[in-house]
Amino acid sequence: MLRNYLKIAFRMLWKNRTHTLINVVGLSVAFGTGILLFLTASFELSYDKFHADADRIFRIYFLSSNRDGSPDKGATMPYPISPVLKAEFPEIEGVTRWFDRGASVRWNNKTYQKDVRMADGDFLTMFSFPMLKGNPKTAMNSLSDIVISERMAHDIFGKEDPVGKSLELRLNGAWKTFNVTGVASNPPKNSSFEYDALISSQNAGDYQEFKDRWDHGNHDVYIKLKPGVDPQTLQRRTQAMMDKYFASDIKDRQEQGYPKNELGFQRSLMLQPLLNVHFDTETTHGLGISQTYVFTLMLVGFFILAIACINFINLTIAQSLTRAREVGVRKSLGAQRGQLFRQIWGETILLCLGALLIGLGMAYVALPVFNRMFRSSLTLTDFLTPTVLLATAIGFLIVTLVAGGYPSWFVTRFNAVEVLKGKVKVSRPGFLRNSLIVTQFTIACLLIVCTVIVRQQIGYLQNRPMGLDKEQVVSIPVGGELNGSEALKTMRDRLANQPTVIAVSGTGVNIGSGLDGNSSRMMFGFLYGKRDITCDWLRVDTDYLKTLGIKLLQGRDFNASFGTDSTNAILITQTMAKRLGEANPIGKFIKPDDKEYQIVGVVSDFNLYSLHQEIKPIVLQMQSKWPINYILVRVNPQNLNGAMETIKAAWKTIAPKQEFMGSFLDENTERWYKREQRLSNIFSSAAGIAVVLSCMGLFAIALLTIQQRTKEIGVRKVLGASVFSIVSLLSKDFLKLVLAAIVIASPIAWYAMDKWLSDFAYKIDIQWWVFVIAGMLAIAIALITVSFQSIRAALMNPVKSLRSE
Numbered sequence: 182m183l184r185n186y187l188k189i190a191f192r193m194l195w196k197n198r199t200h201t202l203i204n205v206v207g208l209s210v211a212f213g214t215g216i217l218l219f220l221t222a223s224f225e226l227s228y229d230k231f232h233a234d235a236d237r238i239f240r241i242y243f244l245s246s247n248r249d250g251s252p253d254k255g256a257t258m259p260y261p262i263s264p265v266l267k268a269e270f271p272e273i274e275g276v277t278r279w280f281d282r283g284a285s286v287r288w289n290n291k292t293y294q295k296d297v298r299m300a301d302g303d304f305l306t307m308f309s310f311p312m313l314k315g316n317p318k319t320a321m322n323s324l325s326d327i328v329i330s331e332r333m334a335h336d337i338f339g340k341e342d343p344v345g346k347s348l349e350l351r352l353n354g355a356w357k358t359f360n361v362t363g364v365a366s367n368p369p370k371n372s373s374f375e376y377d378a379l380i381s382s383q384n385a386g387d388y389q390e391f392k393d394r395w396d397h398g399n400h401d402v403y404i405k406l407k408p409g410v411d412p413q414t415l416q417r418r419t420q421a422m423m424d425k426y427f428a429s430d431i432k433d434r435q436e437q438g439y440p441k442n443e444l445g446f447q448r449s450l451m452l453q454p455l456l457n458v459h460f461d462t463e464t465t466h467g468l469g470i471s472q473t474y475v476f477t478l479m480l481v482g483f484f485i486l487a488i489a490c491i492n493f494i495n496l497t498i499a500q501s502l503t504r505a506r507e508v509g510v511r512k513s514l515g516a517q518r519g520q521l522f523r524q525i526w527g528e529t530i531l532l533c534l535g536a537l538l539i540g541l542g543m544a545y546v547a548l549p550v551f552n553r554m555f556r557s558s559l560t561l562t563d564f565l566t567p568t569v570l571l572a573t574a575i576g577f578l579i580v581t582l583v584a585g586g587y588p589s590w591f592v593t594r595f596n597a598v599e600v601l602k603g604k605v606k607v608s609r610p611g612f613l614r615n616s617l618i619v620t621q622f623t624i625a626c627l628l629i630v631c632t633v634i635v636r637q638q639i640g641y642l643q644n645r646p647m648g649l650d651k652e653q654v655v656s657i658p659v660g661g662e663l664n665g666s667e668a669l670k671t672m673r674d675r676l677a678n679q680p681t682v683i684a685v686s687g688t689g690v691n692i693g694s695g696l697d698g699n700s701s702r703m704m705f706g707f708l709y710g711k712r713d714i715t716c717d718w719l720r721v722d723t724d725y726l727k728t729l730g731i732k733l734l735q736g737r738d739f740n741a742s743f744g745t746d747s748t749n750a751i752l753i754t755q756t757m758a759k760r761l762g763e764a765n766p767i768g769k770f771i772k773p774d775d776k777e778y779q780i781v782g783v784v785s786d787f788n789l790y791s792l793h794q795e796i797k798p799i800v801l802q803m804q805s806k807w808p809i810n811y812i813l814v815r816v817n818p819q820n821l822n823g824a825m826e827t828i829k830a831a832w833k834t835i836a837p838k839q840e841f842m843g844s845f846l847d848e849n850t851e852r853w854y855k856r857e858q859r860l861s862n863i864f865s866s867a868a869g870i871a872v873v874l875s876c877m878g879l880f881a882i883a884l885l886t887i888q889q890r891t892k893e894i895g896v897r898k899v900l901g902a903s904v905f906s907i908v909s910l911l912s913k914d915f916l917k918l919v920l921a922a923i924v925i926a927s928p929i930a931w932y933a934m935d936k937w938l939s940d941f942a943y944k945i946d947i948q949w950w951v952f953v954i955a956g957m958l959a960i961a962i963a964l965i966t967v968s969f970q971s972i973r974a975a976l977m978n979p980v981k982s983l984r985s986e
Contacts, residue, residue, distance in 0.1 A: 200496050200885075203877045205536050208580075211489035212540025213547065214870060215576070218482035218863075220569065221557050225475045228371045228459035232309040237274075237406045239452040241266075242464050246440045246447075254451075256464035257398035257704075260391055261426075263301065266404060269422060272415055275303035275405040278382040279374070283699060285351040285662035286378070288337050292662055292838055295333055295377035297350060299385060299400075305365065307405040308374065314344050315363020324381050327359035332367050333377040351662050353386035354808070370558055373459050395426050396706065397774075403455070412452045419450040437713050462793075462940070473937070474860060481867040484624045486580065488871055491617040492878035493529075493584040496885070498614065522590065529585025537577055554862050615918055618882070621875040622922035622959055623929075628868035629955040630930035634947060635861045638938065641945050642854050648787030648796070650730030651692065651846040653821065655828055657812040658697040658842050665809025668835055669722060672812050675831035681817045681824035686728040687809035689720030690789060693849025695811070696842040702790070703807070705773035705800075709761050716757055716798040717789055718773070720807035726752075726784060728815045736767040736782030739803055745779075747803045752782040757798035771800075778802065791853040795942040813846075821845075872959075876966045879915065883967045887911060887974045895979035907975035912967045919963045923956040930955075 195201070229235055242256040258278070267276045280299035285292055305317035305328065312320065313331060320328050327348060334343045343361045350357055359380060368375055382388070382400065391397040406412060423446070424431065431447040442449055453461065461469040544551075545561065552559060563569065657672075659665040669687040676682040690701060703718040723739050723746075725731070734755065739746045751771070758766045770777045778800075786796045816824035829841050851858075887894070894907055931947060938944040 200881055201532065203881050204493050204496060204532060205539065207489040207492045207874050207877055208533060208536035208584075209539035209543060210870060210874065211486045212537050212580075213543035214540075214867075215482040215486050216540065216544045216564075216573065217547070217551050217559070218478045219572070219576075220559055220563055222475050222478040222482075223569075223572075224371060224557075224559070224563070225459070225470060225478075229373050229455050231369055231371070232455065234307075234309075234405060235455050237408065237410075238307060238455040239404055239406070239412060240455065240458050241402050241404060242451050242453055244442050244444070244449045244451045245434070246442045248439060250440045252442065254464050255398075256401055256453075258400055258402040259395045259398045260388060260400075261393055261395060263402055265422065265426070266402075266419075270415065270418065272407050272410040273404050274407045275307040277301040277304040277307060277403050279304075279401045279403060280382060280385060280399075281401075283697075285660060286333075286337070287349040287351070287356065288346075291337075293333075293337060294660060294662075294840070296375060297327075297378045297380060298374070298376040299382040300379050301382055303405070304379065305363075307403065310368060310374075311366045313364045313366060314342070317363070320363035321379060321381055323360075323362075324383055325357075325359050326362045326381065328363040328365050328379045329361055330365055330367050330377050334364050350380070352384055354664055357384075373455075396430070399703070404452075412454075416450065416452050420444075420446060423448050423450055433708060433713060437711060439713075470856065471940070474856065477860065478863065481628070481863060484628070485867060485870055485874070488621050488624060488874045488878070490580060490584040491621050492874060492881070495614055495617055495878060496881050497529075497585070526581070526585045530581050533577065533581045533584065537573075554859075554866070614882070618879065618915070618918045619922045619925065621871075621878060622919050622963070623926045625868065625871040625875045626923050626926035626955055626959050627930050627933075628864055628871050629958060630926065630951060631934060632861065632864040632868045633951050633955065634930075634934045634945075635857065635864055635937075637945050637951075638941070639854055639857050639861055642792050642857070642941075642943070643851060645792060645943060647792075647850070648731065648785050649692070651850055653816050653818045654692075654728060654846040655814045655816060655825065655843045656691055656693075656695055656846055656849060657814070657828070657832060658691070658695055658699070659808075659810055659812060660697075660836070660839055662839060663836055665812075666722075666805060669809050669812050671835050672814070672831060675834060676814065676828070679824075679827050681820055681827055683815040683817060684724050684728040685815075686724040686813045687722040687811065688725065688813060689807055689810050690717075691811045691849065692729070692789070692846050694852035694855075695849050696844050699810075701810070707771065707773040709771055712760065712762060714757075714760055714771075714773075714798070716753075716760075716773075716800050718807075719789065719799055719801050720804070720809065721801045722803060722809060725801065725813070728813045729787070730815075731787055732785040734783045734785055735765065736780070738782060739801075746781075747805060749776065749778050750781045750803070751778045752784055752801040753780055754784055754796075754799045755786045756796055757800060758783050760798050773800075791850075792943040793941055872962060876962055879963060879966045880970065883911070883915065883970045887970050891974070891977075894974050894977070898975075898979040904972070904975040908968060908971040911971040911974065912964060915963060915967045916960060919959055920956075923952075923959060927952045927956075 232238065240256060241258065241262075242254055245253045247253045260278075263276045263278055266273055277300050282296075282298060284295065284297035286295045286297065287293075300321070302318075302321040305312065305320060312328075315328065320326060327350070329337075329343060329348075337343070337348075338346065343364060346361050348359050348361060350359055365379070383392075385399075387397075387399070391399075406415065427448050434447045439447065441447060453464075459469060460472045460475075462471050463469075541564075545564070548559060548561075551557060659668050665687060669685070673685045676685055689703070691697075691699070694700065703720075704715060705718050706713070706715045708714070721739070723741050726733055726738050736752075739750065739752065743750065753761075753766065758764075761769070761771070763769055766780045766783060769780050771780070772778070784801070787799075788796055789799060790797075814824075814828055816828070825843070828843060832841050832843070890911070894911075897907060897910075930952070934947060938947070
């Protein structure tokens with residue numbers, strides 16, 4: 182019996198091979214695309230879940246309010262808060278600081294660039310990074326202790342046992358010796374913490390200066406609660422600590438009229454679950470990934486699967502009359518309805534199984550391209566995990582049930598007597614079929630609109646004036662091995678007589694995301710009179726304005742001939758001048774720390790960070806205690822390749838063992854928006870697939886509809902109907918459905934994109950013509966799809982279609 186069922190199934194699939202091909206192609210593309218998108222989404226959602234006690238680990242952040250009442254969150258912590266939390270709250274099991282930094286490592290006269298992070302001793306016991314060698318409780322007790330990863334141990338020591346050996350790290354402009362006390366396992370790909378080595382946070386260059394200061398922050402802090410402790414109760418208990426240690430700041434905020442935060446206080450300490458840190462885009466300076474992006478991946482995968490299932494359902498129902506006599510004969514011979522249902526559903530399972538296997542093959546072949554386009558890191562092993570295989574099997578069963586269940590029930594409900602008498606007639610297109618077609622094109626239109634708006638926003642971000650000229654400027658990371666000021670001086674000397682070089686300067690903060698992947702930010706908060714000021718504190722060198730094309734509006738630029746420029750002179754931006762409330766701030770003094778600084782110039786506003794954030798007040802200073810981390814070189818636009826080679830050659834004379842990682846600033850700023858570019862790629866690809874699958878389904882439905890109306894078309898032609906009128910007759914019903922889809926999709930797309938754009942400080946206005954273009958595109962695609970079959974039918978000889986009448 183099973184063999185007969187399989188034989189019948191294969192015969193039916195072959196008999197309707199055009200529709201079978203459409204279904205197999207649609208389902209295989211949907212399965213392949215869905216698997217890749219769902220795998221990527223599940224990987225993002227798995228971040229930090231491997232930690233055994235993830236539910237008891239929290240990152241702390243401050244919550245206050247801006248003047249307009251909106252929440253102001255900040256996760257940058259002062260040094261003394263960690264020991265105070267551990268001493269005053271017995272329900273806390275562990276506390277660790279975390280500095281996300283890199284450093285040069287030297288061993289046996291070889292230098293390596295590694296991710297050397299700073300943390301505290303509790304780090305190894307709080308998080309699940311198993312120690313392969315060494316004791317996690319004592320491995321970071323000393324300032325000179327270093328715990329290295331398995332990967333770093335292999336890179337530097339090979340097969341030797343690294344424990345007990347000495348390494349040198351370039352810290353704070355000097356080489357310092359560390360003793361290897363342990364080897365930790367490599368952090369997994371889905372870890373928020375990435376490291377090659379771990380050292381004590383007390384090795385930070387400014388630790389001694391700021392270890393007792395509550396108004397200076399530069400790191401994150403994580404805490405681990407004891408079992409059974411309620412985080413909300415602990416959070417409420419920390420308010421007394423905040424009132425005690427931030428009393429001065431709270432008093433200043435009250436005097437200046439700042440509103441209270443949502444808890445009813447000026448400043449509060451909040452606990453953010455570890456599993457939410459990866460999705461935080463507010464307090465991570467844009468480095469986190471929005472959960473909206475992850476759910477968008479899943480939603481797009483669901484949309485594409487839905488379109489393929491809709492095609493299958495519509496085609497199966499449309500073909501139902503061709504199987505009516507078969508069902509009638511089988512019922513008259515005693516076949517039960519359940520048997521017929523299983524047979525027809527079995528055909529669905531057979532077809533879907535073939536599509537799934539093809540889809541898996543397509544996903545594997547497309548994996549390198551997918552990883553490159555979406556900056557993902559999926560591998561074959563990700564496909565073969567028990568969880569993924571089980572989820573794939575469950576998804577497969579759901580799809581076959583959805584796609585095959587209703588059509589199988591629909592076909593088997595025919596009355597055997599009515600069918601054999603020939604009384605089953607073709608009905609007009611039903612509500613279900615029309616609804617499914619509308620759903621298909623609603624999804625397609627939605628994705629088209631989203632694609633256009635996302636691409637518009639990316640173009641706007643990349644082309645909007647930043648207040649500086651990012652073209653033809655090369656940024657070179659100095660690295661931890663060199664002294665930035667000395668390297669800058671040497672580069673100036675090497676490039677002084679080069680015709681391709683216009684200006685050379687240095688800075689502590691890169692513009693954009695360079696090839697080194699590092700980012701940093703130094704901010705100061707202080708009072709100016711009764712005004713509460715928060716500003717970026719930017720280390721620069723002479724010719725910074727010239728190199729980046731920033732306009733000087735008042736006063737003078739930094740100049741080497743002024744000795745005070747490297748000690749207490751500063752430049753400020755327009756926004757900073759407005760915050761100070763000074764129309765002419767030249768000669769005025771500010772005191773962000775223990776020292777006063779005199780304003781010697783005002784420059785135009787410029788974006789130091791991405792356009793996700795509004796322009797902040799910036800202070801430019803030349804104090805030598807703040808390092809030069811990047812060398813900036815403006816080159817002649819006539820010969821960019823030659824200029825880059827000249828810069829490379831000069832750099833090799835300064836750092837012969839160090840990799841040259843120079844890049845153009847315009848490339849760096851584009852990397853700011855790689856997340857948006859990835860979203861754009863997702864929408865573009867999904868829109869293309871959705872449109873193609875929708876058109877395939879529409880093509881097949883149009884073909885079946887025309888076949889069922891062949892005699893009607895013949896009669897109309899005999900009675901004098903023109904080709905145009907017949908094409909219009911056959912196309913108008915489908916075009917009505919597409920128009921309905923456009924009407925439904927437009928408000929949904931507007932709402933979704935308006936919410937997405939709200940994450941940007943600078944954004945486009947959604948224009949009405951975007952929806953018109955998307956609608957016209959959908960109508961044109963649908964018209965071309967349907968017209969192809971309609972014109973063929975209209976041009977047929979009516980004699981052939983009416984021959985049997």
